[in-house]
Amino acid sequence: MLIQPGPGIRVQARTIGEEGAPLLVIDQAVADPDRLVRKAARGHFTPQGAMFPGLRLRAPLSYEAFLERLLRPLLASHFGLPAQGGLRFPMCHYSLVSQPPETLAFLQRIPHIDSAAANGLATVHYLFRGDWGGTAFYRHRATGYESVDQARHAAYFATLQDESRREDAAGPGYIRGDSPLFERIDGVEGAYNRMLVYRRNSLHSGDIDSARVPPADVQAGRLSINSFIDVLEPAA
Numbered sequence: 001m002l003i004q005p006g007p008g009i010r011v012q013a014r015t016i017g018e019e020g021a022p023l024l025v026i027d028q029a030v031a032d033p034d035r036l037v038r039k040a041a042r043g044h045f046t047p048q049g050a051m052f053p054g055l056r057l058r059a060p061l062s063y064e065a066f067l068e069r070l071l072r073p074l075l076a077s078h079f080g081l082p083a084q085g086g087l088r089f090p091m092c093h094y095s096l097v098s099q100p101p102e103t104l105a106f107l108q109r110i111p112h113i114d115s116a117a118a119n120g121l122a123t124v125h126y127l128f129r130g131d132w133g134g135t136a137f138y139r140h141r142a143t144g145y146e147s148v149d150q151a152r153h154a155a156y157f158a159t160l161q162d163e164s165r166r167e168d169a170a171g172p173g174y175i176r177g178d179s180p181l182f183e184r185i186d187g188v189e190g191a192y193n194r195m196l197v198y199r200r201n202s203l204h205s206g207d208i209d210s211a212r213v214p215p216a217d218v219q220a221g222r223l224s225i226n227s228f229i230d231v232l233e234p235a236a
Helices: 034-043 061-079 148-165
Strands: 008-017 021-026 054-058 087-097 120-126 136-139 181-190 194-199 204-205 223-231
Touching: 008 181, 021 181, 034 223, 061 087, 061 120, 061 194, 061 223, 087 194, 136 148
Parallel strands: none
Antiparallel strands: 008 021, 021 194, 054 087, 087 223, 120 194, 120 223, 136 181, 136 204
């Protein structure tokens, strides 16, 4: 399955909040997004991992190759990462958010990071046409952190553990906007064939309406492809 960039692809470079973490918004990302949707419809989605609130299916390996071709020229200029090193994909899956809001654990009801590593990127490629929300970015009120790297990791999670005992720590359901613990600082709407690229240590969350959770349906639900990318140093 050969995946090509869209002929009208547009790359917008943005920054997030006061820390200025890089964010790329790529519209018309692939030439034939419907083909990716049809591929997903033929697969079998299952729960994978304890934290993702829904179902997942391995994306085609050709999608990783497409991401490598697309992103390698952007690594140095936008993320300060080596353009000549290898890329590793710890995850590259179709995703369908579908978990009922009343069943979410505390860590699923607040923004999260995917990794504290400095060389990690995440992508989310929206493949739905309904009004199912995009991705929001947050600042932790107590620490002021908008991202959590290795130097901040211990202090952040120690503070979060203390805060989790507060009665108002996190309301029921998905976070969508400001909360007692977090302030929303930026966001991007979900749009068909739009891709976001950001550092995995930025605090973020899917922008999900708890009153209208998407169905676990490829055609009618909140289908996306989510990838984690480790950018490796070039071999000596």
